Amino acid sequence: MKIFILALDGVFDTGLTVLLDALRLAHKFAAQQMGGALTFEVSIVGMRKKIKTSHGLAIPVQGIMPDVKPDWVIVPALNTGSPETLIPALGRRDVRQGMEQLRKWHAEGAHIAASCIGTFLLAEAGLLDGGEATTTWWLAPLFRQRYPNILLDETRMLVPWGRIVTAGAAMGHLDLALWLVRKYSPELAAVVSRYLLADFRSSQAPYIIPNHLAQADPVIQRFERWARDHLKEGFSLAEAAGALATSPRTLQRRCQAVLGKSPLSYFQDLRVERARSLIQGSSLDLDTIAAEVGYVDGTTLGTLLRERLGRGVRELRADLR
Structure with a gap:
């Protein structure tokens, strides 16, 4: 060949x-x-x-x-x-x-x-x-x-x-x-x-760092800052758009054009990133970490981590050993 x-x-x-x-x-x-x-x-x-x-x-x-x-x-x-x-x-x-x-x-x-x-x-x-x-x-x-x-x-x-x-x-x-x-x-x-x-x-x-992606567009940058302040809360597209002085349709369109995903999906990316940081940088149990990023229990968060990262809590903590 x-x-x-x-x-x-x-x-x-x-x-x-x-x-x-x-x-x-x-x-x-x-x-x-x-x-x-x-x-x-x-x-x-x-x-x-x-x-x-x-x-x-x-x-x-x-x-x-x-x-x-x-x-x-x-x-x-x-x-x-x-x-x-x-x-x-x-x-x-x-x-x-x-x-x-x-x-x-x-x-x-x-x-x-x-x-x-x-x-x-x-x-x-x-x-x-x-x-x-x-x-x-x-x-x-x-x-x-x-x-x-x-x-x-x-x-x-x-x-x-x-x-x-x-x-x-x-x-x-x-x-x-x-x-x-x-x-x-x-x-x-x-x-x-x-x-x-x-x-x-x-x-x-x-390996993806969500806030690096946000820097490509001023609307997404502002959305990223707002989202980090609201990770504990349930996501509302209307509330997010209102806080950014834009329309839900515009926010939806900008996220799709820049990130290739919906505002909710990017919001979940930020939750996953924060959860991984807490898993690897603290001794908090998974239920406590789940509450910190807006999930009702550790089981739901664990499922999301495995879906997004291909690894669970045990593997993430083992990465630091």
């Missing part, structure tokens, strides 16, 4: 190296265990002969050869972790050239993958139009607003859609590499993950 990693100037060092390490480890073990029946031939390609990573390391890059067709093309993230740096980067000449090449490869039948901010390149190139995706969670509001015709779910670590797969933030590059190996050999993926001490993760939800 021929894999191209499309590396552009300012590539995120960890994203690039973790892809290389995981895939080359898979290639090594495939040769040992499968007698060469499965190979992972990885090449770093780009629009220039040499690029520099975000830490300034020079990386030699193979040029694009029209007669060489990849099976997979992977786009690692650029180290542009804020809208102020990302949006200008999407307009760079080499980035636009990379997008055009991605469209060509896809039209020729290649599978395309990206992680973290690399997913923005696929969206900007139009390859995700009408489809599903995930991305780095803290830039989900920007992604959702910039590409409204893409169904985004930033709680998921990996989202396959057709011949394209997107992965989540930062170390999502490793999840993406392991997913690709597992697609062809689950046994091989298990070996690679054990060598790298890496577990398969299906969700970004436990």
Whole structure:
């Protein structure tokens, strides 16, 4: 299997190296265990002969050869972790050239993958139009607003859609590499993950910080502040909208546009975040914590924690040991 990693100037060092390490480890073990029946031939390609990573390391890059067709093309993230740096980067000449090449490869039948901010390149190139995706969670509001015709779910670590797969933030590059190996050999993926001490993760939800998402929109910021002051109370959309001097419809629309969820769902996110903080930072029993965040008993809260985070109270407290 021929894999191209499309590396552009300012590539995120960890994203690039973790892809290389995981895939080359898979290639090594495939040769040992499968007698060469499965190979992972990885090449770093780009629009220039040499690029520099975000830490300034020079990386030699193979040029694009029209007669060489990849099976997979992977786009690692650029180290542009804020809208102020990302949006200008999407307009760079080499980035636009990379997008055009991605469209060509896809039209020729290649599978395309990206992680973290690399997913923005696929969206900007139009390859995700009408489809599903995930991305780095803290830039989900920007992604959702910039590409409204893409169904985004930033709680998921990996989202396959057709011949394209997107992965989540930062170390999502490793999840993406392991997913690709597992697609062809689950046994091989298990070996690679054990060598790298890496577990398969299906969700970004436990890592999302709700107030970071709120900063993308002034209405949501004000709603977040109001919500934190009312976690013990039952949620009322009309009361929240009134406190913000807006209409329930406007608040509902802004939450959906920025966060991809209802005001009530975001309110519950904040309750979960506060509950997790109390579980991990205090010795309070679960019923007391439930009362602090507006639930009648610990059982209800425990169910919500497991639904949202995939872990219960015992696991959350074990994380600190």
